[in-house]
Structures are given as structure tokens and as C-alpha cells.
Amino acid sequence: MVANSAKPSNEFPVATDAKIEQVGDIVRLTLALSRPVEVGTSVMAAPDRAIIELPSVNFQVQPGATRKSVGFVSAFRFGLFTADKSRIILDLSQPAIISRAEMRSQRGGFGELVVELKRVSRAEFQAAANTPSRQPAEPPPAPAKPHGDSRQLVVIDPGHGGIDPGAVVAAVEEKAVVLAFGLGLKEQLEASGRYRVMMTRDEDRFVPLGERVRIARTAGADLFISIHADSLTRAQDVRGATVYTGSERATDAESARLAAKENQADAVAGLDVAEEVQDVAGILMDLAKRETRTFSSLFARNLVAKLGGSVKMHKVPLRSAGFRVLTAPDVPSVLIELGYMSSPKDAELLNSAEWRAQAVAAVRTAVDSYFERGQPVGKAASNQR
Numbered sequence: 001m002v003a004n005s006a007k008p009s010n011e012f013p014v015a016t017d018a019k020i021e022q023v024g025d026i027v028r029l030t031l032a033l034s035r036p037v038e039v040g041t042s043v044m045a046a047p048d049r050a051i052i053e054l055p056s057v058n059f060q061v062q063p064g065a066t067r068k069s070v071g072f073v074s075a076f077r078f079g080l081f082t083a084d085k086s087r088i089i090l091d092l093s094q095p096a097i098i099s100r101a102e103m104r105s106q107r108g109g110f111g112e113l114v115v116e117l118k119r120v121s122r123a124e125f126q127a128a129a130n131t132p133s134r135q136p137a138e139p140p141p142a143p144a145k146p147h148g149d150s151r152q153l154v155v156i157d158p159g160h161g162g163i164d165p166g167a168v169v170a171a172v173e174e175k176a177v178v179l180a181f182g183l184g185l186k187e188q189l190e191a192s193g194r195y196r197v198m199m200t201r202d203e204d205r206f207v208p209l210g211e212r213v214r215i216a217r218t219a220g221a222d223l224f225i226s227i228h229a230d231s232l233t234r235a236q237d238v239r240g241a242t243v244y245t246g247s248e249r250a251t252d253a254e255s256a257r258l259a260a261k262e263n264q265a266d267a268v269a270g271l272d273v274a275e276e277v278q279d280v281a282g283i284l285m286d287l288a289k290r291e292t293r294t295f296s297s298l299f300a301r302n303l304v305a306k307l308g309g310s311v312k313m314h315k316v317p318l319r320s321a322g323f324r325v326l327t328a329p330d331v332p333s334v335l336i337e338l339g340y341m342s343s344p345k346d347a348e349l350l351n352s353a354e355w356r357a358q359a360v361a362a363v364r365t366a367v368d369s370y371f372e373r374g375q376p377v378g379k380a381a382s383n384q385r
């Protein structure tokens with residue numbers, strides 16, 4: 001384990017249990033926390049939702065309980081959304097407001113959040129929803145799967161960030177290259193009006209690997225695209241983009257090496273990875289239902305075809321390996337290595353706005369073609385959470 005004082009996710013309060021119940025006319029949500037935290041609330045219309053804002057919380061709550069409908073709350077979900085904020089979102093089948101939100105200190109330093117909602121008239125709800133709440137400094141994240149929104153949700157995952165720079169060649173850091181690419185892709189996808197886009201990070205900050213997967217799963221993503229740029233210390237002539245899907249068995253030694261390197265991100269950032277490593281083995285075993293794998297490869301093949309039309313590809317452009325970020329069993333996921341920062345030619349391209357625009361457009365075309373032809377009717381339905 002790496003000695004390092006920066007241990008973001010280990011310092012987050014942990015939410016260990018969530019209970020939702022109907023008590024008379026009200027619906028009550030109770031959340032057990034490792035310590036009390038600040039809480040803010042708001043409601044939003046169209047679709048109707050109640051939102052609970054918390055600082056970063058490590059949610060260790062079983063997701064199963066969140067899908068059942070209790071009274072006028074049809075479902076709820078939770079997750080990390082920004083560097084320092086989490087949210088719990090309750091979907092409302094009828095207008096309701098938060099009538100009580102209280103953080104209680106418990107014996108032993110624990111915290112208990114109690115939130116109560118009560119039914120109100122449509123007019124009262126609208127008035128509450130229109131009141132500008134203390135807006136967070138950052139734009140609110142795309143809500144997960146609002147009802148009646150048929151747009152596909154794409155999660156873009158720029159690798160590394162914050163105290164983990166990724167590959168560093170000369171003064172260029174992988175984390176900056178992939179963030180610029182990710183933001184460019186988000187802009188293009190959103191401009192089409194066909195997708196909602198969520199970023200695992202949209203600034204220079206560290207996000208643990210497991211958290212990236214969790215963000216996509218919690219949001220009910222239809223597609224997860226992780227962006228990286230490789231580097232080889234001893235082979236400056238190796239060039240080109242590669243598209244990876246997750247697999248226990250690596251296509252070749254180079255893929256295995258790369259996955260091992262990328263999987264080091266948490267350790268690089270000073271997280272205690274002992275537990276995560278154990279759980280990787282378990283996750284890889286049932287890595288994805290066969291269906292998810294099929295869609296991951298389908299999208300990966302699309303990507304290779306479209307990218308190949310406009311950027312230089314590696315000589316073996318489609319490969320697989322055991323990447324930690326490609327382990328969501330229910331979200332088709334791929335990882336793109338844009339090129340080799342160790343190749344002077346690739347490095348120049350990776351830093352060029354023109355190249356980026358071209359490559360981003362190619363990825364967008366691949367996303368379009370994937371959803372036009374590949375997405376099964378049933379996938380969207382099974383994604384509702």
C-alpha cells in the first residue's frame with residue numbers, strides 16, 4: 001500500500017443503510033451514516049422529484065431496496081455527483097414536498113438522516129419547485145432516467161485526474177488530454193439532442209475506479225465510455241488508437257500490461273486498494289451478463305470502424321483485458337486508448353484541437369450507429385431503476 005495522506009473516498013462518511021416507509025400520510029426515508037453531515041433539500045418538476053443534497057458520501061447501501069414504490073415515491077436512487085456532493089433523488093408519482101429533513105447525531109458519533117415527504121396540491125408543489133434553492137456552485141448533474149425522457153444516457157469517463165496524472169510524457173499529462181477529449185465528446189453528443197451525458201469527472205479531480213463504475217450503474221447508463229491515452233517507455237514508434245472491452249483474459253501481453261497499469265490508479269492516488277482488489281476477482285467472474293458483453297463488443301466494433309475512418313489506429317485496434325472500469329455487469333462499457341503519448345507523432349495529435357474534433361466526431365458517429373442499430377428494445381426497459 002502506498003503511504004499517502006490523500007485518501008478521499010476513505011474519508012467520506014459512509015451510508016450503510018437506507019429505509020423507506022409509509023407512516024400515515026407521509027413517506028419517510030431514513031439513512032444511517034458513519035457521521036452526521038449537512039443536508040439540503042429541494043423539489044423539481046417535470047418529472048417530479050425530491051432531491052436531498054449531501055456532501056460526498058460513500059454509499060454502501062444495497063441498491064435493491066431503492067426500486068420499490070412506497071406511497072407516492074415510485075423509486076429513489078443515490079450517488080456521488082461532484083467532487084464534494086452526493087444526492088439522493090426520490091421520484092414522485094404525485095406532487096409532494098419535503099416537510100422535514102433532519103440530521104440526528106447518534107451515540108458513537110454516527111448520524112441518522114430522517115427525511116419526510118407529504119402530499120401537496122399541484123399548485124403548492126409548483127410553487128415549491130419554482131423557488132430557487134441555494135444552487136450548488138456546480139451545475140446539477142443530469143438526473144438519472146427521468147420518466148418520459150427517452151434520450152439515451154451516455155456516461156463519459158475521462159481517466160485519472162487530480163493527484164493521479166496518468167501517463168506523463170514531457171510536460172503533458174494523460175489526465176488533461178483525456179479530460180479535454182471527454183468534454184469535447186460531451187458537447188457533441190449533447191448538441192445532437194439525442195443523448196443525456198454524464199461525466200465521471202468534468203474537472204481535474206481524482207475519482208476512484210470503483211466509483212466510476214458505480215456512477216454509471218447508479219445513473220442507469222445505457223453506455224459507458226472510458227477515455228485514456230497510453231504510453232510505452234521503450235517503443236516510441238508504436239502508434240494509434242485502440243478500443244478495449246473488459247475480459248478476464250487479455251488479448252495479448254500488452255493488453256494485460258496496460259490493464260494492470262490502468263488498474264493501479266487507486267493505488268497511485270493513495271487509496272487502500274486491498275479490498276477493491278479482492279472484489280475485482282469476484283466482479284470479473286460474473287463480469288457482465290452475456291448480453292452486456294455482446295453490446296460492449298458491438299459498440300467497440302462500431303468504434304473501431306468509425307475511428308479508423310479518421311484517425312490512425314493501432315495495428316491490433318480491438319482488444320480486451322481486465323480493466324477495473326469495465327466491470328459494470330449491466331452497462332455496456334468500452335475503454336478507448338486514444339493513442340500513445342510516448343510517440344512524438346501521437347503526442348502532437350493528442351494535443352491538437354483539430355485532431356480532437358475529428359476523433360470526437362468519429363466517436364459520436366459510432367454512438368449514433370450503435371443506438372440506431374444495436375440497442376435492443378428490452379435494454380431500455382431493464383435499465384429503469
Ligand SMILES: [Zn+2]
Nearest residue numbers: 159166228229
Ligand atoms: Zn490511463
